[in-house]
Amino acid sequence: MRRKISSIALNVLLLALGIVTVYPFVWMLSSSFKQNKEILALEQHLLPQAFVTNNYMNMNAHFNFMRFFANSLFVTIVVTVAVAYTSTLCGFVLSKYKFKGRNLLFGFVLSTMMLPWCVTIIPKYSMIQSFGWMDSYKALIIPALFSGFGIFNMRQHITTLPDEILEAARIDGANEFFIFHRIILPMAKNGISSIAIFQFLWTWEDFLWPYLVINSQEKQLLAVGLKMFNGQYSTDYGALFAATAISIVPVLLIYLFFQKQFIAGIAASAVKG
Amino acid sequence: MFRKSHPLQSKSEILLRNIVVLVMVVFFTVFLIVPIGIAFAGSFHEWNPLSGTYRFLGLENYKEVFTSALFGKSMLNTLIFSVVVIIFRVGLGLGIAYAIYSPLIRLKSFFRAVYYMPVVTPMVAVAFVWKFMYNPQIGVINQIFHLDLNWLMNPKTALLAVMIMTIWKDFGYAVVMYMAGLYSLPSDALEAAKVDGANAWQTFRYITFPLLKPMTLFVVITSIIAYIQAYVQILIMTEGGPGTATYLASYIIYDEAFVKYNFGYASALSFVLFVVTAAFTLLSFKVSGTEE
Numbered sequence: 001m002r003r004k005i006s007s008i009a010l011n012v013l014l015l016a017l018g019i020v021t022v023y024p025f026v027w028m029l030s031s032s033f034k035q036n037k038e039i040l041a042l043e044q045h046l047l048p049q050a051f052v053t054n055n056y057m058n059m060n061a062h063f064n065f066m067r068f069f070a071n072s073l074f075v076t077i078v079v080t081v082a083v084a085y086t087s088t089l090c091g092f093v094l095s096k097y098k099f100k101g102r103n104l105l106f107g108f109v110l111s112t113m114m115l116p117w118c119v120t121i122i123p124k125y126s127m128i129q130s131f132g133w134m135d136s137y138k139a140l141i142i143p144a145l146f147s148g149f150g151i152f153n154m155r156q157h158i159t160t161l162p163d164e165i166l167e168a169a170r171i172d173g174a175n176e177f178f179i180f181h182r183i184i185l186p187m188a189k190n191g192i193s194s195i196a197i198f199q200f201l202w203t204w205e206d207f208l209w210p211y212l213v214i215n216s217q218e219k220q221l222l223a224v225g226l227k228m229f230n231g232q233y234s235t236d237y238g239a240l241f242a243a244t245a246i247s248i249v250p251v252l253l254i255y256l257f258f259q260k261q262f263i264a265g266i267a268a269s270a271v272k273g
Numbered sequence: 274m275f276r277k278s279h280p281l282q283s284k285s286e287i288l289l290r291n292i293v294v295l296v297m298v299v300f301f302t303v304f305l306i307v308p309i310g311i312a313f314a315g316s317f318h319e320w321n322p323l324s325g326t327y328r329f330l331g332l333e334n335y336k337e338v339f340t341s342a343l344f345g346k347s348m349l350n351t352l353i354f355s356v357v358v359i360i361f362r363v364g365l366g367l368g369i370a371y372a373i374y375s376p377l378i379r380l381k382s383f384f385r386a387v388y389y390m391p392v393v394t395p396m397v398a399v400a401f402v403w404k405f406m407y408n409p410q411i412g413v414i415n416q417i418f419h420l421d422l423n424w425l426m427n428p429k430t431a432l433l434a435v436m437i438m439t440i441w442k443d444f445g446y447a448v449v450m451y452m453a454g455l456y457s458l459p460s461d462a463l464e465a466a467k468v469d470g471a472n473a474w475q476t477f478r479y480i481t482f483p484l485l486k487p488m489t490l491f492v493v494i495t496s497i498i499a500y501i502q503a504y505v506q507i508l509i510m511t512e513g514g515p516g517t518a519t520y521l522a523s524y525i526i527y528d529e530a531f532v533k534y535n536f537g538y539a540s541a542l543s544f545v546l547f548v549v550t551a552a553f554t555l556l557s558f559k560v561s562g563t564e565e
Contacts (some may be wrong), residue, residue, distance in 0.1 A: 123308035175285035205395030
């Protein structure tokens with residue numbers, strides 16, 4: 001009996017905390033379907049009293065929001081696929097090949113994760129200018145092709161794969177390119193998906209770098225667009241809620257879809273490290 | 274050179290390895306080592322890309338960093354911000370993870386997934402949502418608690434408001450970390466405690482919590498690194514204001530570098546911050562080492 005009461009109490013407590021956690025999302029989503037007069041009304045209701053979708057239409061009429069969305073999606077997918085591939089490849093070489101300087105290289109990769117963004121961003125910005133990459137997606141994609149975090153995690157992951165499989169393939173005459181693409185890549189699937197999900201989120205939410213290197217509005221990304229939109233239409237609350245919802249929902253969907261891999265991925269890297 | 278030491282390597286292995294190592298070295302040299310060098314050199318110069326100035330100043334920038342009242346204030350803010358957020362992150366994370374871990378809770382993965390949601394949402398967007406929630410006209414926080422506060426415009430509440438938002442966004446990460454830690458605990462230690470008649474609190478205090486120390490250290494260190502670098506929530510919610518109430522160290526760097534274009538001074542600030550990060554990281558290791 002006592003056990004049952006404490007079980008209920010604990011469940012209620014966790015549920016209450018869960019509601020606090022989810023509430024801002026619900027409030028934002030619900031407000032994005034309200035009229036401005038309802039958002040500003042004295043008497044407030046969580047759910048829209050008059051359900052309207054014109055905030056989403058208005059938002060796009062003021063500002064080509066869907067263009068930002070498509071741009072972000074394009075850049076994020078390219079960077080995510082590239083980082084997943086390069087991290088796995090570098091992780092494979094750093095874990096399964098023995099060569100001089102391997103540990104030095106790995107130690108270096110590890111130390112890159114401690115460096116604050118602010119140390120390198122100014123010189124990188126100057127370099128992009130002198131390369132003539134300003135206002136081009138080259139500036140967003142090329143400096144992001146390799147990730148210290150990705151290489152470190154994939155190296156840890158691939159180390160746990162058995163060497164015997166590689167040896168067997170080699171005896172059968174497979175070359176290393178075949179081994180990497182046909183054996184390592186499929187076997188490292190879990191590790192790759194957790195890296196990919198993280199990279200997707202980071203590229204999607206990155207604000208400063210696209211803000212610095214992309215000048216023309218039609219090439220701009222969503223995070224920057226959201227801030228510009230807020231600066232210009234700071235009183236059209238309904239449209240602001242709609243724009244914010246648009247920039248959150250894709251990542252939330254990806255998370256809800258892949259949450260098992262996501263959580264397993266971050267937990268594994270911490271327990272091992 | 275490589276071939277001699279490992280005669281059994283195939284041609285394709287040597288080729289693949291050489292390509293990968295070469296590309297990695299080139300990439301990290303161009304986008305990491307060279308920029309660090311340029312920033313370090315720049316930190317000793319008056320460097321403004323708008324006016325095209327690049328003039329040697331010696332240690333002037335660093336002197337300015339250490340005598341700047343704004344930087345002092347921002348370091349104090351960063352310290353308060355980090356300490357408070359980390360305490361709540363660790364406390365909530367550990368408490369909630371322990372509750373979910375207990376046999377009294379059934380929907381374990383449901384709760385874990387819910388608490389982790391804010392962690393995976395973009396900071397820019399989440400900061401806007403909270404900015405609206407704190408808004409005295411339309412904000413839901415004043416409505417729920419029947420308050421009449423202009424949270425983000427009041428110097429007494431602005432930093433607190435940003436901290437609450439950050440705790441909300443980040444505690445789920447600690448929950449997931451501690452859950453991973455709890456599930457990898459050796460079960461014999463917990464069994465032994467049970468046999469010896471330890472109650473739940475004693476087991477937690479003397480067995481579980483000490484065993485989770487590596488995880489606590491991990492969460493604290495990654496949090497220190499993250500909060501010293503935090504600026505997006507400030508940029509969106511307060512822009513450092515009102516006055517200097519919410520200036521954080523990394524926000525000053527953003528402001529100096531990309532609002533005022535003082536690249537030299539911003540570089541000096543960056544290196545100071547880098548040293549501070551490294552020092553705190555080492556300190557955390559040290560503190561956890563001496564306790565044992």
